[in-house]
Amino acid sequence: MINNKTYDVVIVGSGISGAVMAKTLTQAGKTVLLLEAGLTAGISLDRNGDYQNYVDYLNTFYIASAKVPNSPYPNIKDAPSIDVLDMQPISGPNSPSTSGYLVQAGPLPFASDCLRGPGGTTLHWLGSTPRMLPNDFKMKTLYGQGVDWPISYEDLMPYYEMAELEIGVSGNVNDIHWPEASNKQEQVELTNKFYGKDYVFPMEEIPTSYIDGVFTKLVAEVNTKNPVKVSGKDTKIKFSTTPQGRNSVPNKQYPYRDITWDSKTKKLVLQKDKYWCPETKEVVDSPLDEKYEYLPVGATWDPNTGQRCEGNASCVPICPVQAKYNALKTLYKSDRHKITIKTQSVASRILYDEKTGQVTGVEYKTYHTADSITYDTNIAKGKIYVLAASAIENAKILLASNAANSSDQVGRNLMDHLCLLTWGLLPEKGFPFRGPGSTTNMSSFRDGDFRKEHAAWICPIDNWGWGWPVFSPGSDLSNALAKNMFGKELRDQLADTLPKQLLLHYECEQLPEPDNRVTIDPAYRDQIGNYRPVIHYDASDYMKKAFETAKNINNQLFKATGTQDFTFYSPTLTADYVGYQEQGYNFWGAGHIVGTHRMGASKKDSVVNKDSRTWDHDNLYLVGCGNMPTLGTSNPTLTMTALTFKAAEAILKQLEK
Amino acid sequence: MESNKKSADIFLDISVFLTGFNKMELLGTGMLETYFNVVMNMNNVASVESFLAESEKILIKNQGNEEKINNEILHKLMPDSLYNGLAKNIITMWYMGNWMNTVISPQSYVQGLIWGVAETHPPGAKQPGYASWSTAPKTVQ
Numbered sequence: 001m002i003n004n005k006t007y008d009v010v011i012v013g014s015g016i017s018g019a020v021m022a023k024t025l026t027q028a029g030k031t032v033l034l035l036e037a038g039l040t041a042g043i044s045l046d047r048n049g050d051y052q053n054y055v056d057y058l059n060t061f062y063i064a065s066a067k068v069p070n071s072p073y074p075n076i077k078d079a080p081s082i083d084v085l086d087m088q089p090i091s092g093p094n095s096p097s098t099s100g101y102l103v104q105a106g107p108l109p110f111a112s113d114c115l116r117g118p119g120g121t122t123l124h125w126l127g128s129t130p131r132m133l134p135n136d137f138k139m140k141t142l143y144g145q146g147v148d149w150p151i152s153y154e155d156l157m158p159y160y161e162m163a164e165l166e167i168g169v170s171g172n173v174n175d176i177h178w179p180e181a182s183n184k185q186e187q188v189e190l191t192n193k194f195y196g197k198d199y200v201f202p203m204e205e206i207p208t209s210y211i212d213g214v215f216t217k218l219v220a221e222v223n224t225k226n227p228v229k230v231s232g233k234d235t236k237i238k239f240s241t242t243p244q245g246r247n248s249v250p251n252k253q254y255p256y257r258d259i260t261w262d263s264k265t266k267k268l269v270l271q272k273d274k275y276w277c278p279e280t281k282e283v284v285d286s287p288l289d290e291k292y293e294y295l296p297v298g299a300t301w302d303p304n305t306g307q308r309c310e311g312n313a314s315c316v317p318i319c320p321v322q323a324k325y326n327a328l329k330t331l332y333k334s335d336r337h338k339i340t341i342k343t344q345s346v347a348s349r350i351l352y353d354e355k356t357g358q359v360t361g362v363e364y365k366t367y368h369t370a371d372s373i374t375y376d377t378n379i380a381k382g383k384i385y386v387l388a389a390s391a392i393e394n395a396k397i398l399l400a401s402n403a404a405n406s407s408d409q410v411g412r413n414l415m416d417h418l419c420l421l422t423w424g425l426l427p428e429k430g431f432p433f434r435g436p437g438s439t440t441n442m443s444s445f446r447d448g449d450f451r452k453e454h455a456a457w458i459c460p461i462d463n464w465g466w467g468w469p470v471f472s473p474g475s476d477l478s479n480a481l482a483k484n485m486f487g488k489e490l491r492d493q494l495a496d497t498l499p500k501q502l503l504l505h506y507e508c509e510q511l512p513e514p515d516n517r518v519t520i521d522p523a524y525r526d527q528i529g530n531y532r533p534v535i536h537y538d539a540s541d542y543m544k545k546a547f548e549t550a551k552n553i554n555n556q557l558f559k560a561t562g563t564q565d566f567t568f569y570s571p572t573l574t575a576d577y578v579g580y581q582e583q584g585y586n587f588w589g590a591g592h593i594v595g596t597h598r599m600g601a602s603k604k605d606s607v608v609n610k611d612s613r614t615w616d617h618d619n620l621y622l623v624g625c626g627n628m629p630t631l632g633t634s635n636p637t638l639t640m641t642a643l644t645f646k647a648a649e650a651i652l653k654q655l656e657k
Numbered sequence: 658m659e660s661n662k663k664s665a666d667i668f669l670d671i672s673v674f675l676t677g678f679n680k681m682e683l684l685g686t687g688m689l690e691t692y693f694n695v696v697m698n699m700n701n702v703a704s705v706e707s708f709l710a711e712s713e714k715i716l717i718k719n720q721g722n723e724e725k726i727n728n729e730i731l732h733k734l735m736p737d738s739l740y741n742g743l744a745k746n747i748i749t750m751w752y753m754g755n756w757m758n759t760v761i762s763p764q765s766y767v768q769g770l771i772w773g774v775a776e777t778h779p780p781g782a783k784q785p786g787y788a789s790w791s792t793a794p795k796t797v798q
Contacts, residue, residue: 061781062763065755207791248787311789314781321784433777435790463790464780473771477752481745484735487727490748491677491774498775 007033007340008655010362010382012347012397014043015120016637017623017644018388019331020166024268024648026338027276028261030655033340033380034331035364037079037389038117040343043328045336051301054322057123061318066471069124069591072318073117077527078367078375079346082113082392084589089575096534102392103524103534109575110537111589112416114390118343121390121591122326122637124317126437127245129169129638130176130458131160134194135447136632139511143451145542146511146630150601150610153194159642161199161270162259164243166641167325168297170203171243179238179447202256202294203248205241206309209463211430212239212440215502216461218427218561228556230549231450237557240443242460245325245637246309246436247296254294257286259645261652268649281335300328313464315437342366342380347389348530350401351379352617359385359403359620365528375528384619384651388644391626395518395596396533398607404597404614404622409607411519413512413598415631417590418455418539418576420506420547421469422554427562429499432465433473439463442504445550446633455508455546458633465501466566468588469573473498502563506550507590508543509631518596539587544580547587592636597626599643611650612643619654623647664709665693668747671712671734674726675744676751678770683751686768692747695756700743708740 008030011018022032036043044050057072064071068084075081086100087109097104104110114121134153139146173195181187216239227234258275259268260283272292277284286292299305299322306323315324322329342364349363361379368374387394395411398404438460446458466472476498480490510516516538520531558565569586571577576587600606603615612627614620623644625636632639669689673680683689696705711733719725734744750756752774754765767782776794778785785795 058781059763062766063760065758065760067780207788209790210793213791308787310784310786312781312784313777313790318781320781429776429793431776431794433772433775433780434785434794439790465775473775474753474755477749477771481748484731486675486677486730486735486744486748488677494771494774495776498771 004381006381006383007031008382009033009384009386009651010035010380011386011388012362013037013120013388013390013393014118014327014331014341015388015390015624016122016327016330016641018120018386019327020641020644021386021388021623021648022339023330023334024259024261024645025651026335027333028263028652029338030652031338032334033342033382035345035347035362035380036118036341036343037346038343039074039076039370042118043331043341043343045332047301054301057318058320061314067317069113069317070115073115073123074370077371078344079116080526081116084111084113087111087575089571098524101526101532103521103532105534105536107538108578110414110416110535111574111576111587112591112593113589114392114591114593116390116393119326119328119331125591125637126316126635127324128438128460128635129164129167129171129243129245130634132632132634132639133179133447136630136634139451139630143449145451147598147600149629150599150606156639156642156646157194158270159645160638161256162268162645163638163641164201165256165259165270166330167245167638168203168247169201169243169245169638170206170248171201172205172241173199173201175205175241176243177238177240177443179444198253200251200253201243202251202254203296204251206244206246206248206436206439208241208439209435209461211432211463211502212461214426214428214430215561216440219557222557222560226560228553228560230553235444237442238444239440242439242441244436246315246319247298247307247323248309250294250296252293255292257292257294263656266653266656268645278333278335281337297325297329298322300332309436311435313434313436344368346528346530347387347397348400350385350397350403350620352401352403357617359617365530367528371527373527383655384621386621386623386647386651388623391593391596391624392518392533394622394624394626396520396531398597399518399520400531404607404616404620406616407603407605407607409598409605411596412514412517413595414516414518414535414537414593415510415512415595417507417592417631417633418510418543418587419590420508420550420585420587421503422506422551422558422565422567423466423469423501423503424558424563424565424567425497425500426502430502431499432463432501432503433467433498435463437463450549453545454549455510455543456633457506457508457546457550459504459506459550462503462505464503465498466503468503468505472501504554505588506546506554507633508546508550509633511540511542512595512598512630513540539576539578541580544578544585547578547585548580548583551585592625592631594625594628594631594636597622598629599627600629612647613650621647621651664706665689667709667713667716668693668696670716671709672747672751674730675748676770678751682770686751686770688754688765688768691761691765692750695750695761696743696747699756700741704740705743708734708743
């Protein structure tokens with residue numbers, strides 16, 4: 001049946017941006033059609049079905065031989081996802097690697113994936129939610145690199161607070177170290193200025209890991225006795241605890257309970273005493289006699305499950321109890337009478353009036369069953385359209401539609417954090433392979449004058465041993481077996497070494513570069529005729545110099561802490577292997593796919609304005625990490641969510657004009 | 658059936674020496690029957706039978722002398738050239754729940770012995786609870 005209804009807003013994608021948009025708009029009384037490319041089973045409005053589907057994900061994860069980020073989730077030929085296992089070296093120009101969904105034109109293969117399915121990549125994300133630093137918004141002005149954002153950190157602050165409520169962030173504001181603070185007082189002043197004097201996160205800090213304690217203590221000794229030298233200068237290494245979107249103990253000081261639309265002031269408001277009531281569908285006052293306390297949001301199938309992180313140590317790719325936030329939690333808060341969800345429906349094109357630029361519809365293909373080759377083509381109609389399909393898919397749809405691209409920036413400036421991994425054996429047991437993926441990060445190099453010369457980085461202490469670079473503990477077993485070890489000797493050897501494994505990763509900020517980009521090519525299409533993204537990608541000297549500097553710091557740290565270095569780089573370790581100053585480095589993707597339709601102050605060099613509205617089409621908004629002009633050193637989900645609240649506010653304002 | 662039961666017993670006995678885990682620990686995984694069937698079904702039966710026959714011989718001949726048993730295992734079972742690498746594959750199966758590179762079942766992954774050796778739990782299962790990761794594992798306190 002063809003649905004001819006015109007909705008207030010048509011949203012493409014049910015990841016965090018699409019979900020925040022759907023929830024905010026429907027709670028404000030607007031009708032929404034949500035198109036989701038993935039399987040119907042992934043969005044289940046009955047709790048039993050929801051649970052059964054999630055158990056399927058979990059069992060698929062258990063039997064996956066390589067437990068990579070997308071391993072628990074269906075990969076559908078009608079809406080394929082990127083799989084990091086498909087990455088190959090690219091043999092030369094004009095011979096792209098086509099083994100996976102991405103057509104990798106190189107020269108280097110793009111190393112990150114995302115998930116096309118209900119809930120999007122938040123199903124497999126790690127959950128770290130640091131804010132960007134104020135200076136990250138002014139890279140051009142301060143360091144002569146990249147571009148400035150059209151908004152400042154201060155502009156985004158209220159929306160950061162909304163994002164922190166929506167995701168449910170656990171953390172300690174006072175444990176976030178500012179790289180420029182040289183003493184305690186400066187530290188306090190900066191926190192007061194950029195978080196607000198009394199600001200707290202919804203939940204207390206997630207307890208830091210035992211290995212964090214072991215390593216930071218060793219580094220504290222190095223700082224006092226034998227500090228690391230950077231460019232000949234003694235440098236103290238400082239750590240921050242990492243704010244994260246997983247449930248811990250509610251912070252009793254946290255005052256906010258909801259985010260609501262105020263149609264008088266035309267603003268989204270963080271509410272202390274009011275909330276949107278799902279029964280009456282309106283904003284109501286909190287009961288006067290009630291003492292409010294933030295309530296952690298549990299699993300989608302049972303609010304009492306996942307009230308606390310239970311230490312499954314599998315956040316990437318799946319939290320079995322959903323103590324980690326995922327976008328379905330937000331989506332299910334939508335007003336169910338106002339939202340229509342169409343699954344297995346893949347947006348292929350945007351249609352618009354050539355004269356006015358007004359978008360008139362989204363063409364989408366609905367496939368009947370997973371991997372089926374038959375599908376129906378329909379047009380979705382709305383007053384306003386929102387693409388929330390991921391940075392790569394958004395760019396692909398726009399390119400396929402020849403839309404929003406008067407700046408020629410669509411698809412360009414593709415970015416990721418390039419992760420330099422280092423690993424060694426601690427002098428004592430730190431007991432990794434436990435807890436959330438990371439709970440503490442080395443934050444000293446997130447900002448500084450060096451950004452004129454090379455990339456800044458954040459360096460999380462990883463809690464899961466050497467799993468990422470060399471597939472521990474499986475590889476430790478095979479290495480021991482290769483030496484014919486067996487029996488008690490084997491068991492003792494593994495028991496002695498596995499608990500000492502330390503992994504660090506230096507997540508280096510990639511700059512926007514026009515030639516790192518997504519394009520389309522009629523020669524490459526998927527099973528139902530949609531384009532496959534063609535990726536052109538390389539690492540500049542600005543990145544490689546950061547690898548050199550980070551590795552140099554790492555070598556000093558490992559040596560001074562008595563950590564036995566097992567790091568090696570080789571072309572066979574990963575397909576991303578680069579040389580710099582006669583030294584080879586591997587880098588890994590962070591899963592932070594950013595920058596393909598950046599926002600800016602001018603329509604000449606950006607795709608969207610500061611409200612995420614396309615310059616070329618008054619009724620087309622783009623949301624997601626594609627909007628970010630630069631990446632900073634933060635995991636981007638929190639910032640993208642903040643930008644999405646800002647965009648939702650602009651859409652409501654436009655609808656109520 | 659009788660001979661199968663006997664073969665399964667030998668499989669368990671030799672697994673003790675191959676893995677470094679005692680009988681109760683291996684039985685505690687609940688995976689013995691599954692793993693024995695994998696060994697019987699995924700390999701040349703004649704080769705498995707001679708492996709088990711050799712294992713039985715080693716265990717009976719050197720009963721009570723662990724050093725001698727280990728020495729004979731090293732030379733008569735472990736070399737890659739013997740029994741198509743069966744001994745190492747059996748060890749990997751108990752430690753990882755895998756046969757070659759394939760995870761046998763969701764339970765086999767969860768019951769992998771390696772996680773206990775690393776003083777942790779299989780990621781995504783047997784979760785130790787809130788804040789457990791912030792102290793040393795209970796087993797060594």
